Amino acid sequence: MEKLFIFDTTLRDGEQVPGCQLNTIEKIEVARSLESLGVDVIEAGFPVSSPGDFNSVVEISKAVTWPTICALTRAVQKDIDVAAEALKYAKKKRIHTGIGTSDYHIKYKFNSTQDEIIERAIATVKYAKKYVEDVEFYAEDAGRTSNEYLARVVQAVINAGATVVNIPDTTGYCLPTEYGEKIKYLVDHVDLKNAILSTHCHQDLGMATANTIMGVLNGARQVEVTINGIGERAGNTSLEEVVMAIRSHKELNIETNINTQKIYPISRTISNLMNMPIQPNKAIVGRNAFAHSSGIHQDGVLKNLSTYEIIDPKDVGIDDNAIVLTARSGRAALKNRLNLLKIEVNDLELAKVYQDFLELADKKKDITDEDVLILAGKETNGMHRIKLEYLQVISGIGIRNIANVGLDIAGEKFEASATGNGPVDAAIKAIKEIVRRQTTIQEFLIQAINKGSDDTGKVHMQIEYEGQIYYGFSANTDIVAASAEAYINAINKFVK
Ligand code: KIV
Numbered sequence: 239m240e241k242l243f244i245f246d247t248t249l250r251d252g253e254q255v256p257g258c259q260l261n262t263i264e265k266i267e268v269a270r271s272l273e274s275l276g277v278d279v280i281e282a283g284f285p286v287s288s289p290g291d292f293n294s295v296v297e298i299s300k301a302v303t304w305p306t307i308c309a310l311t312r313a314v315q316k317d318i319d320v321a322a323e324a325l326k327y328a329k330k331k332r333i334h335t336g337i338g339t340s341d342y343h344i345k346y347k348f349n350s351t352q353d354e355i356i357e358r359a360i361a362t363v364k365y366a367k368k369y370v371e372d373v374e375f376y377a378e379d380a381g382r383t384s385n386e387y388l389a390r391v392v393q394a395v396i397n398a399g400a401t402v403v404n405i406p407d408t409t410g411y412c413l414p415t416e417y418g419e420k421i422k423y424l425v426d427h428v429d430l431k432n433a434i435l436s437t438h439c440h441q442d443l444g445m446a447t448a449n450t451i452m453g454v455l456n457g458a459r460q461v462e463v464t465i466n467g468i469g470e471r472a473g474n475t476s477l478e479e480v481v482m483a484i485r486s487h488k489e490l491n492i493e494t495n496i497n498t499q500k501i502y503p504i505s506r507t508i509s510n511l512m513n514m515p516i517q518p519n520k521a522i523v524g525r526n527a528f529a530h531s532s533g534i535h536q537d538g539v540l541k542n543l544s545t546y547e548i549i550d551p552k553d554v555g556i557d558d559n560a561i562v563l564t565a566r567s568g569r570a571a572l573k574n575r576l577n578l579l580k581i582e583v584n585d586l587e588l589a590k591v592y593q594d595f596l597e598l599a600d601k602k603k604d605i606t607d608e609d610v611l612i613l614a615g616k617e618t619n620g621m622h623r624i625k626l627e628y629l630q631v632i633s634g635i636g637i638r639n640i641a642n643v644g645l646d647i648a649g650e651k652f653e654a655s656a657t658g659n660g661p662v663d664a665a666i667k668a669i670k671e672i673v674r675r676q677t678t679i680q681e682f683l684i685q686a687i688n689k690g691s692d693d694t695g696k697v698h699m700q701i702e703y704e705g706q707i708y709y710g711f712s713a714n715t716d717i718v719a720a721s722a723e724a725y726i727n728a729i730n731k732f733v734k
């Protein structure tokens with residue numbers, strides 16, 4: 239079996255989509271999920287583009303162990319300096335640098351010549367090599383670059399030290415045969431002893447997965463993909479489609495490191511965090527991807543799955559017999575769902591999660607997998623030295639916002655009241671009154687999980703205490719309670 243490297247760019251190309259921006263806390267959550275999914279490379283951001291992107295690359299580098307962390311740059315020295323700095327905590331690091339190589343880019347973007355672009359590409363790779371061993375070069379708009387010129391560029395950057403050369407079909411223009419021939423041309427005309435070729439396809443004409451597979455069949459050994467195929471315009475190649483196509487066709491003799499059972503959970507996480515619904519008929523992860531409605535199909539599938547299904551839904555983490563969780567579900571049903579979601583809990587944790595589950599089920603009709611993940615995260619995270627005993631708020635328009643809070647700190651009970659410019663402000667001030675630590679809230683994000691006024695609200699909070707950053711998270715159908723709990727979750731991380 240030959241290994242195909244999976245380069246995930248959900249947090250860079252995917253995150254460029256308007257409205258899909260994630261905060262650092264969420265990016266860390268995604269990076270950790272990508273690590274357990276088994277991706278080889280995580281493209282964590284474009285550090286020179288903003289302080290937020292820089293910080294995310296730093297924090298992801300700290301949070302993740304196995305995958306290589308990659309940072310994007312233009313062919314500009316300053317970009318490379320900043321990327322190298324952002325990657326300083328990464329255990330395995332890669333700089334991804336490059337320049338446009340099509341006539342459109344050379345003429346209109348750079349007002350330059352083919353030879354000058356090659357010189358700049360060589361100089362850029364050599365500059366990046368001063369910082370890291372692993373340098374990937376992208377020939378932007380390679381899809382519309384002539385094969386002869388592209389081969390010259392690829393050979394030149396490999397000679398300069400590039401370990402991976404990315405052949406992006408930036409505009410999503412190529413036909414599958416054309417993209418496959420491009421990769422074959424490079425395999426035949428470039429010395430690839432010291433480097434591999436990577437695909438990077440866009441979905442403008444709906445051919446990203448087909449083009450990527452054609453690239454692999456013709457010799458590319460890395461694919462650049464995103465979860466759910468999210469990305470600029472029509473999107474990038476979707477990770478789940480490529481991985482499952484390769485896995486379903488054993489005759490290709492190619493394998494990836496992906497733990498396919500984690501595909502569905504991470505697909506849902508990305509969709510929720512980015513507020514980007516998945517089209518119901520999306521291959522592999524869409525709601526209808528395994529739903530047979532015609533009588534003939536149902537009859538066949540009931541007799542034997544293989545009659546109409548080429549993938550067992552369980553292989554991508556979808557449990558087709560999922561029991562719907564409601565207020566009447568027992569502990570065993572909850573435990574079964576937690577196991578399906580790959581969450582291990584001991585008996586004590588299960589008892590607590592079950593208690594929270596019953597409370598939530600009283601307020602909300604359908605308990606989704608996201609709700610269960612959140613409830614489990616709440617009970618398994620943190621030291622819980624400080625617990626919220628009760629919270630009462632009086633708020634409205636034309637009256638003062640007042641919060642009364644009761645905390646249990648290591649068994650001792652404390653109470654305080656405070657006013658604020660809103661119920662959340664009042665609640666946090668009352669908590670501060672008790673814990674008496676000088677903290678500053680630096681980031682505060684409230685999000686609904688699904689839809690409807692009975693929905694669970696998720697709160698992410700980033701607080702600063704004595705020069706250190708601490709993250710807090712909670713979820714509750716009451717967003718004031720979720721905010722107070724997220725604050726307490728963060729301070730529990732430093733209160734000893
Ligand atoms: O599509 C593209 O060309 C890119 C490069 C920056 C790698 O995303």
Ligand code: ZN
Pocket residue numbers: 251406408438440
């Ligand atoms: Zn791209």
